[in-house]
Amino acid sequence: MQDEPVLDLAHLGHLELLTPKPDESLRFFIDVLGMTESGRQGDSVYLRGWDDYERHSLKLTASKKPGMGHMAFRARSQPALERRVAALKGSGYDIGWTDGDLGHGPAFQCRDPDGHLIELYYETEWYVAPPELKPALKNQAQRFPARGVNVRRLDHLNCLASDIRANRIFFEDYLGCRLTEQIVQNDGAEAGMWMTLTNKSYDFAFTRDHTGAKGRFHHLTYALDSREDVLRAADIFLEAGVPIESGPHKHAVQQTFFLYVYEPGGNRVEVCNAGARLILAPDWKPIVWTEEERKKGQAWGMKTVESFHTYGTPPVEDSE
Amino acid sequence: MQDEPVLDLAHLGHLELLTPKPDESLRFFIDVLGMTESGRQGDSVYLRGWDDYERHSLKLTASKKPGMGHMAFRARSQPALERRVAALKGSGYDIGWTDGDLGHGPAFQCRDPDGHLIELYYETEWYVAPPELKPALKNQAQRFPARGVNVRRLDHLNCLASDIRANRIFFEDYLGCRLTEQIVQNDGAEAGMWMTLTNKSYDFAFTRDHTGAKGRFHHLTYALDSREDVLRAADIFLEAGVPIESGPHKHAVQQTFFLYVYEPGGNRVEVCNAGARLILAPDWKPIVWTEEERKKGQAWGMKTVESFHTYGTPPVEDSE
């Protein structure tokens, strides 16, 4: 009989971003991206897009080097969380429980085979807007800021990994993530994967770290409503002196309309739009891209910039 | 211990629309909406948007009167389908199995308390584009048509019902649908409900039939990528002589950017855009709108046109 899918995790909840320039990074996320500060604790500031329902989707932490502190997934229920913990315990990937953090309850920590730190949690604090940020429509978490790029909600993140296949199997088997697209080289090696927990076509992706380093971060992405919003973001980044790495253009993989920039701390940040594209099929068959197909570049022909394959945080020279 | 949600149904799969003017309705869906014919059988033509992954999302059937033949939901797996059937059997709402239809396998039929016919199925035929409709990107079901309104995929449908509360409980208890927003009158009566099986904020809605009639249909909706696409659709409907009932404007409920027209057979058709709005919270708390709030009209102040509350198919004079 057909195995039924594990549906225990609901969605990517937030990530912790490390920055060696905390003040400038904070100004970038608030003034340029249009995010809202929703808390401070220790060396961290908690930030959110206007449509994130939880208290925060980004934890910005001062650190010697840029990179990702951890990624966090929210479980669908408390029993669902406990099932995932039970599956992880003794696997060698498990670390153990934390007491939680500002904005969410107890979290179970583990590491993927490449070493990225992952937290799973269920209890969360729903964002309650202060009076000056109350929205006009009650089905919205927070007032539209009308400031900078006005990012809506956390969309996905992307990490680098030395062994994509090992990471794929981990996320499938232990966390119930579903593969929607992947890149497989002519020699059979997996070079990239896009996985989802939702009807979005991906909640996170991993691409092969050409440097062979482990545990590095590639980018985080906030969603905008339209491609025009992404173009306007490019205008705003240009005016604000934010370095644009690549885009706006349309990816062939996942058809995301993308724009990559660097925040002051050195981490890559994307704003994107996926239009009305959703993966509704419960039995979606992963799209497999070959080397030849990827050599054609992006959807409309733009070649992928070299830095996209090599630059991650922390930079490799630092990580060795 | 907390009950865990039923996740057995994956999404709205298709609906059957009845039309007394089958040729003109077909021309509307193909030439004006930009849909593609993907099969014919008996009095029915099967149609699809370019991003629908199944063979069809609309079954257009010649009939004496307009209205909805049935709505169909795809289950997440065969065992999931069987669980729903087991729940329904003996409930009084169950009808029984059919052999399936062009495009999908065996379906279990039931009726909601208001009498609308519902089919549940799992086995489905994935759309395979003929050579002239092969898309340039392999992660897309079909070539973008570049014709008329270019509707993307079935988004949702809306029916009228005499007893909203009874229908809500049916869809929650037997099908595992989740309520995201509702209208509750001052006297406590439920007047409208929006329910989802996905991360979309709704897959279908029911609003109270002011005429007291039962089993009527309000509209079906195809998704477009942006609000600008909806505005362009209005330009195209105007040129094509398609009667516009209301919009483009933004609903307060669900914040959908909407445009309602009538297809030649008399059924209401909507094109909409929801932007990047998704319901990611697994424990979403339904938004409850009061009578006073609804009297404010739509998001930007437009009053709801009277026909929106009274017109459904089949028209009431016919249905008695």
Next chain:
Amino acid sequence: MQDEPVLDLAHLGHLELLTPKPDESLRFFIDVLGMTESGRQGDSVYLRGWDDYERHSLKLTASKKPGMGHMAFRARSQPALERRVAALKGSGYDIGWTDGDLGHGPAFQCRDPDGHLIELYYETEWYVAPPELKPALKNQAQRFPARGVNVRRLDHLNCLASDIRANRIFFEDYLGCRLTEQIVQNDGAEAGMWMTLTNKSYDFAFTRDHTGAKGRFHHLTYALDSREDVLRAADIFLEAGVPIESGPHKHAVQQTFFLYVYEPGGNRVEVCNAGARLILAPDWKPIVWTEEERKKGQAWGMKTVESFHTYGTPPVEDSE
């Protein structure tokens, strides 16, 4: 032999808006519309959109009642200005020269038959952005503000008049304005006119004042780049508590995509988008709309709200 057109005036330069709530009006134009203050003098604050090339396009003046102080047109050259002055002198519409104002040189004042004050000038001060507002691209006047509605440049204004025909003849004969569209009633009376000095389809319009009052103001309009920008403006007005009178919708006349709101001082303000529509024909034949055609409402069927025909500034009860 064919008469050659008078081409002496180049474009609408600015207007002076009167407000009984100067502080709140100023906050509206800066915080909500996204304009920039570029000077202060006496009871006036001078404001500009980021793409206005002159120092200001709006002079906001504290006053007991709302309304328009004056409208100002920039001549194509100094000799062109002098030709218009020569034509006006002794016409009964002429007033005489002023020394100019902050931002522009000597101006010749006159009144149209309905009594609206008009200024003609040539010498002007080009806007020079301070360092913090320097744009990234040197062909742009000022940095894109990324604040509020981000209005681009003054597009047009609209006044009410008791005798449209008389005003049309004045603007054609004395100022060389070209009629592009008009409304003519069944009894032959002119009820509205749209005139241009540029390739825009209008720089200003007059519609009949149903109250019979004279010299009143209907609205001023700033241009945005796309219809989506106008929709986003509606979202922002909603959040900011700005009263929306009508729209967003598409006018049948001129096909402008419009949105009307009230600024705190009581004046009507529009943001609009005309797309790539331009009047390139030097011998454009005015479009004449009949009463029956206008009764169809706006382009996609919305009925014109009643206040649009009756509300102007100053309000009639005050002006008597």
Next chain:
Amino acid sequence: MQDEPVLDLAHLGHLELLTPKPDESLRFFIDVLGMTESGRQGDSVYLRGWDDYERHSLKLTASKKPGMGHMAFRARSQPALERRVAALKGSGYDIGWTDGDLGHGPAFQCRDPDGHLIELYYETEWYVAPPELKPALKNQAQRFPARGVNVRRLDHLNCLASDIRANRIFFEDYLGCRLTEQIVQNDGAEAGMWMTLTNKSYDFAFTRDHTGAKGRFHHLTYALDSREDVLRAADIFLEAGVPIESGPHKHAVQQTFFLYVYEPGGNRVEVCNAGARLILAPDWKPIVWTEEERKKGQAWGMKTVESFHTYGTPPVEDSE
């Protein structure tokens, strides 16, 4: 005393495009770009965008090699045309009168210093839509086609020239064209120029032919309403197998949002959007771009593709 500008020419009217693959080129312009055929004569088919007010804006002529047959400007009046002819006669650039062509009356031919053929005319045939192409709104020339890219109207053209400065002086002195932007090399040589007859920031441009060839053509451009329309055009070109050379991206020069493709005959075709940007100043000061500034690439950092500097029609190997 200040010289007054020559305002005798109204706008770019049309151009003649030469194609060695007339059938395939015709299908491209009709099926992919969404243009309408409005006449045939000899080896030529006449085509138009839905918002072009004259009968045609493109004359597509079968030819051994691709390239431009001629460009044509419409005068503001018959006397204005005669003034330009008088200025040209005996200049060495003048050729003489033709009897006109399908769609317009007598035209005076001349050549610019680089050898491109130019026609000036005043009498023109306004487009009258046949019943099936009548628009819903009477202020529009033709029904919106809802087919392919739906190009709106001819926007501008671009030619290559060996001596930009000589061409600039010709267009300024003999035709009254106004320079809005230019590229000047460190050695003082002019490398590109953008000139206008309207409030558009350019009606045509010339850039230096790096091959040293004379009289070549670079591209023609049709206008769309929004940047999103240009992105959608890219999707449609991709699906139709039309080779995309570059874009969509935003030019630093003129800030045009551009997309370049090749039509089957080998000529470069652009679709663009300029938003609400207009040159309203009658005394606009040309923007001068230096070599260093141009090396920064396009507005958001994309490097200009090499072929953009070298490819023109006819190809150089053929033209020698």
